[in-house]
Each structure stands twice: as C-alpha cells, then as structure tokens.
Amino acid sequence: MSSLTLYTPAGVLAKSQPLKRAAKRLGQLGFEVEIDADALARHQRFAGDDATRLAALHRVAEAAPSVALASRGGYGLTRLLDQIDWALLARAVERGTRWVGHSDLTSLHLGLLAHTKLRSAEAFGLWAGPLACDDFGREEAEGGVDEITRDCFVEAMQGLLEAVGFRTEAGFDGLHARGTLWGGNLCVLNSLLGTPHFPKIKGGILFLEDVNEHPYRVERMLLQLAQAGVLQAQKAVVLGEFSAWKKSPLDRGYTLKSAIAAVRERCPGLLILTGLPFGHVPTKVCLPVGAKMDLVVQGREALMIWGPDPAHHQHAHDCDEACSHEAEHEAKRPSSR
Amino acid sequence: MSSLTLYTPAGVLAKSQPLKRAAKRLGQLGFEVEIDADALARHQRFAGDDATRLAALHRVAEAAPSVALASRGGYGLTRLLDQIDWALLARAVERGTRWVGHSDLTSLHLGLLAHTKLRSAEAFGLWAGPLACDDFGREEAEGGVDEITRDCFVEAMQGLLEAVGFRTEAGFDGLHARGTLWGGNLCVLNSLLGTPHFPKIKGGILFLEDVNEHPYRVERMLLQLAQAGVLQAQKAVVLGEFSAWKKSPLDRGYTLKSAIAAVRERCPGLLILTGLPFGHVPTKVCLPVGAKMDLVVQGREALMIWGPDPAHHQHAHDCDEACSHEAEHEAKRPSSR
Incomplete structure (x- = not known):
C-alpha cells in the first residue's frame, strides 16, 4: 500500500469537506492517506502564513511519502x-516520493528542475496531475471524480503509466520528437x-494549460x-485546455x-500541437515532468511515451477510451519507430 | 500650435465617437490634430492587422508630429x-516627437528604452500619460476629461511641466532619491x-500601475x-493606482x-511609495519615461522633479490642487536640497 500525504502549500x-472526501476516496483506491497537520491552516487567502506553509512542505519532504499530493x-x-x-x-x-499537482504547483515542479538534478535523473518524481480537492474532492452531485483522471493517477503512482494518448489536430502525421x-x-x-526558478530546458517538449485567461492574454x-x-528552443509545444475564459464584445x-x-506565424518551424487532456478541467492525464519522452503522431492520434526503453512500454492511457489497452497502444506506434 | 497625431497601435x-470627441477637445486645447488614416481600422480585436498597425506606427514616426498620442x-x-x-x-x-500613452503603450516606451539611446539622451520624448479616447474622449455625462489630466498633458506637451507632486503614505519624510x-x-x-524588449535599468525610479488585476496577481x-x-536594483518603486479588481470570498x-x-518584507531596504496619481483612472499625471529625476519627500508630500537643472524647475503639478503653483513647489523642497 502506497503512502500518500495531502498538504496545502x-x-x-x-x-x-472536499479534503475529507478526497482522503476517503484515495483511501478506497488503496492509498494509505495522511493529512498534513496544517492542511487546513488559514491566514488570509493562504493555507497558513508563509512559515507555516514552508514548514509543511519541508515536513512532507522529510517524511518522503510515496505520493505528496497538494490539496x-x-x-x-x-x-x-x-x-x-x-x-x-x-x-x-x-527516496521514492512523487510530487503531484498542477496550477500553482507548476512553480514547485519547475523550481525543482531549475535547482536540482532531477531533470537528468529521470526519477519520475514530479507529476503534473490532479489536485486532491479539485479532483478527488468533487461531490457526487458535481459528477464525482473523473474516471480517466482517477485511473491515470493510480497507474502513474504505481509506476505503471508509461504513455498517454490523445487526439490532436490534423497536420502532424508521422511526427516523432524526443x-x-x-x-x-x-x-x-x-x-x-527572468528568475532563478525558471529551468533552462532546450530541445524539450513543453506542455501548457491555463484557466480564466482570455486568449489575448494566452497569446501575450x-x-x-x-x-x-x-518556444523556439523546444522540439514541440503541446497545449492542454485553456478553460473558463469569457468572450469580450471587442x-x-x-x-x-x-x-x-x-x-x-511568429515561430515558423515550431510544432504546436493541441488537444492534450490536461488543465483546469475534470479530465486530466498524469504527466512526468522532467522525464525524457517520445511524442509520436500517427494520423491525428498523438502518443506521449516515456521511460528508459520505449520497447517495454505497455501501459498507455488513451483518453479517447476510459482505460489502457496494450494492443491499441502498439497499433498507434507509427511504423517508423 | 503643436501638431498632434492620433493613431491606434x-x-x-x-x-x-470617442476619437472624434478627443480630436475636437484637443483642437480646442490648441493642438493641430491629425487622425491617422488607419486609426479606425478593424481586424478582429485589433485596430487593423499587424501590418496595418505597424505601418501606422512607422508612418507617425516618419511624420514626426510634436505629439503622437495613442487613441x-x-x-x-x-x-x-x-x-x-x-x-x-x-x-x-x-525631431521633437513626444510618444504619449499608457497601458499597452508601456511596451512601446520600454522597447524604446531597451533598443535606443533615448534613455541617456534625456530627450523627454516618451511620456506616460493619457490615451486619447479613454481620457479626452470621455462623454460629458461620464464627467468629461479630467482637469488635472488635461492640464498636466497640455503643460507636458508644451515642455513646461517639470515636476508632479502627490501625497504618499507616512514613513518617507526626508527621502531624496535620483x-x-x-x-x-x-x-x-x-x-x-526575459525578452530583448525589457530595458536593463539600474538605480532607477520605477513606477507601476494596473487594472483588473487582483492583488494576489499584482503581488505575484x-x-x-x-x-x-x-526591484532591488532600483532606488525606489512608486506605485500608482491598481484599479477595478474584484474581491474574492477567499x-x-x-x-x-x-x-x-x-x-x-521580501525586499528589505527597497523604498516602495504609494499614491502616485497614475493608472487606469480619470486623474493621471504625465511622466517623462527615461528621464533622470529627483524623488523628494517632505512629510507625506512627494515630489518628482525632472529636467537638466532642478534649480530651474518652476512648473510642478500638484495633484492635491487643480493647477500648479511655483510657490508651493518651492515650499515642498526639503531644506537639504
């Protein structure tokens, strides 16, 4: 049974209630759940003052649970x-911890890539994935936890998820980027x-999402x-969901x-793919931040495959389906690989 | 009579209508107003496509009017x-042009500081100030053009404005920064x-404003x-108005x-003053971007003074009053100067 700590950084x-619901659901999924002592701390709009949140983050790191999931x-x-x-x-x-989350947690992931050797270690310790309350804390009346989000998370935390598939737009057939x-x-x-916390990554595959941002702000x-x-230093940019923005009469x-x-238009030659099921939406895959991966496209089917030996990858999570199928994964590999 | 071109970049x-109202009012103020041919061009949310707007900007530059005021x-x-x-x-x-505006025009001003010698030239060619439609285009029913905004603008465009005064918070008495x-x-x-368009200015006086941005975003x-x-490389940071943001229950x-x-708290020793009458609000002063200036505070009265020889400065614009007073300006100078 994997240990999982819920904390609020x-x-x-x-x-x-959402935290309690999340803890219960994650327990039912087989995790040994612990809630950090200050997960419900309050200071203005923060989960405790800065010292409290910093101490919580360091406390979780020292305990090194299998999963550190932000609430x-x-x-x-x-x-x-x-x-x-x-x-x-x-x-x-x-020691085996996976730091999981999205949104504000992006700065934790990227700061770790900027300041440590995790990028080259391919330790699969940083996962862009769900947040406990937003995903596992959803009321049944709101649809409960999304099945794909849940299954992807469980597989990823077990070390079994080794690829995700999604439908992208036309024009990238035959693409293979690593x-x-x-x-x-x-x-x-x-x-x-411009800060020391921004990782300098070249030749990467950059995935992006956002919420409540008008397209002109996304463009900016x-x-x-x-x-x-x-952007131009990357092999490809993969866009997830840009949700909840409001149209303007202008x-x-x-x-x-x-x-x-x-x-x-401004980045000729740069590959910008769309359709990644990730963002501030119920359905989101888990993605290993800092891992080397292959991005392959056949027709409009895109596959992100990671791990030391692509030949051994047998657990793809295809978001057009609700679960993974090895045969389908195999079928999706372009013949050139 | 100063030539003034209205353009929409x-x-x-x-x-x-707002553009016409602005043109009329500016004409009444003594400017010889010209409206750029593409000031009303439309392409999606832009005033013409990129080529059109770029051409307009370059056309204005070639014509070199006394004032290039963005609409x-x-x-x-x-x-x-x-x-x-x-x-x-x-x-x-x-050739004598003053590029005036705020908001998106910030990138024009800062790009010019980053790419040209204007910063050291002290040419007083870049003015953070009103926008034609937002300020001079306001309907009378909305209050018309703000008197301070109008007077500051006219004085600045005549080369007569050499200081602005405002009331700041307590704690800066005796400050003199240049x-x-x-x-x-x-x-x-x-x-x-992180881009080439960001000017690298050290020992400066940095003024900032924003609109529709929640304080947590301003903080970020x-x-x-x-x-x-x-921030730490500046002599002082002067905050203008942060307007039109909405509170959150969180x-x-x-x-x-x-x-x-x-x-x-995070920048010990950095001077952050508040109260500058500038931003997305009706009352705004004009500020010479790129100019060397003195920031002096006596009690809670702050004064920003520019020009080659501070002893000759006789046109302060005090925003606690509706017009400038030399005597008052003199009285505000700390005895140490």
Missing part, C-alpha cells in the same frame, strides 16, 4: 520559492521568467516565451485559435 | 515588438521580462520582478496593502 481551503493550488508558492530547500525536496524524490517534458500552468510558468504569454527564445472573431495561429 | 476602437491601449503592441523600427521612432523623438524614471503598466512590463508580478533582481482580509507588505 498555497491557497487556503475554504471548507474541510489545491491557488496562489502561494511564489512567496516561498526563494526559501524552499530544493535539495530536501529532491532527496524525497530519491525531449524532456516540462511545463504546466502558463501563467505560473511565465511568472518564473506565449509571445513572451517566443520573444525570450524559449473580440470580433478573435478566439483561442487566432491566438495559436498568431504564435505559429 | 493596439486594440480596435469599437466606436468612432487607446488594449492588446496589440506585443505582436509588433520584434518588427518595430526602433531607430525610426527614436529619430522622431530627436534616478531614471521608467515603468508603466505592471502586466505589460512583466510581459517583457512584483515578486517576479524581485526574484529577477529588478481573500479573508488579504488586500492590496497585504500584497505590498509582502513585497516590502
């Missing part, structure tokens, strides 16, 4: 970045630009990454597609 | 930054971080500037003051 939990994101890790003991968090990974997977929330990632952030030379036909087109 | 003008901000200059002929815009300044004034919209400024942007080493007492306190 950023925004405050307004209620305790929610929000805003808060930015305040801690200069004080986090990155080596301590990396040592937890060496690089370090990195990324997360676009806004949080950009908030690290992507163009900043382009003007900073980050848009006059400008959409997220227009934003992506504008970025493509 | 970023967001589309939904209606033509509005919005989003759009980011798309042009890599293509702007910065030297052409700087030559216009040498440095290059730079800054503008926080979000736009941060969108340049300021902390990014701190983590990037930008704030639980967290406010803009909390955000500023958090930044101060």
